[in-house]
Amino acid sequence: MAIANWKIRVQCWIMPESSLFVPMMVPCLSETEEACMLFNVKDFGAIGDGVTDDTPAFQLVASTIDSLNGGVVYIPRGTYLLTDHFAFSTGNLHIYGDGIGLSTILVGAWIDGIRVANGYPAAVAVVDDVLIENLSINGNRSNYTPGPSDTHGNGINLNAVNRVTVRNCEVYDVAEQGIVSTYWNATELCDHLVIDNNIVRDCQTSRISIGLEGRVRASRVTNNTVIGNRGIGIYVGHNTGSGENGEVIVGHNRVEGAASEYAVGIYIEDYVFDCLVTSNIVVNNNIGIRASVNTGPTARHQLNNNTILQWTQFGIINFPLTGADRSFTQIATNRIYTDVAEEGSVAIVASAGTSVQANMIRATGPGNAIGIAAAGDGVRFISNDIDVEGYSLSDAGKADVVALSNFITTDVNFASSSTQASANLGATPIRWTRANLGAVVSTLGLPTTAGVTGLVYHDTSTNTLKVS
Structure with missing residues (x-):
């Protein structure tokens, strides 16, 4: 029956x-x-x-x-x-x-x-x-x-599996990894894995709490709770393989790092593409969300609507790609907050071709955190709300960066003459480096002046552009 x-x-x-x-x-x-x-x-x-x-x-x-x-x-x-x-x-x-x-x-x-x-x-x-x-x-x-x-x-431990669901389970105090799928075959794909509504806590230092390893595609890690993360909370990657894997949803999870332990909340790695990382809460990790490379490219992700709290090094890092690849990744509508930022920390690092839109960033701490920094050419910073103690925006010398309609509270660091910036306003003077002066003035529709030295800034008291 x-x-x-x-x-x-x-x-x-x-x-x-x-x-x-x-x-x-x-x-x-x-x-x-x-x-x-x-x-x-x-x-x-x-x-x-x-x-x-x-x-x-x-x-x-x-x-x-x-x-x-x-x-x-x-x-x-x-x-x-x-x-x-x-x-x-x-x-x-x-x-x-x-x-x-x-x-x-x-x-x-x-x-x-x-x-x-x-x-x-x-x-x-x-x-x-x-x-x-x-x-x-x-x-x-x-x-x-x-x-x-x-x-x-x-x-x-799920080794070489398809169409597997693990749900409503608790895993804790393990010597190695919590819930993990592994398969290193170069051609076979592991499809349709569902890791849903589990609790994984207190895994070993430098280990993965929930991991989809190998050639994984069309899978999801959703509604899980990771407590006491000492390594990687949620991992999706194929770091010894090749080809295009991915189409994985990582959503509605909560990942909490352990005190005094180095940890990454969510990590998307090599040969993984087209992932959706959304609506997660990531707390007390050195890095909130990382989509980056060890041996091969990873690109075309959507990282949006996440809440990343009390990070110390990076809120979201999408870096680096291999060769001249462009990311075509969107980082949007995330809330990224910390009051424990270390010196040299950055709320969002964006690789080549990434669009960074409508994120809310608040960062204070012992170090002067940067708001958003480019890690490749052609990055777009659009309509972000940034309140940090270091530079609000930095092109890091990369080419063809666009910064449009961002609310910023500290200076920007634009070192490339190809950077285009417009309508970026805030509570403090906005400054551009001398190398970028011509591009900025041209973008604003004002005549350029040969031989000008110094910095251009917006005088909020008179609402005019001035040269320092």
């Missing part, structure tokens, strides 16, 4: 003393009867008292599911101690518990809490159609010795 994506299936009991069959309503991702059978880990010998080693029961469940090419795994209320590796290597898989804090996997060794992989670390094949939900995973990292890398020690 099918009701939308739900099917009524009988619970499968394999213990010889069990003979009871209980009809249950469970979501099933397969049309076959076998792959829709429900397996309760307690019926495979799991105790769930947090002391007994339940690894053999989970290994038996995984091998049974794999032999049937799918199934439903139920982890009832309890705490399940696991001390050795196991993996689910087939698709058509649904793993669920009774809820966060009710059904808990307690990691007791350098293993993953849950791993979905057909072959690991090198994948033999891609695993399709997986749903994981309503669980807690306690990484318990202080109670065992982690290994040398992130091969193991992750909360939920």
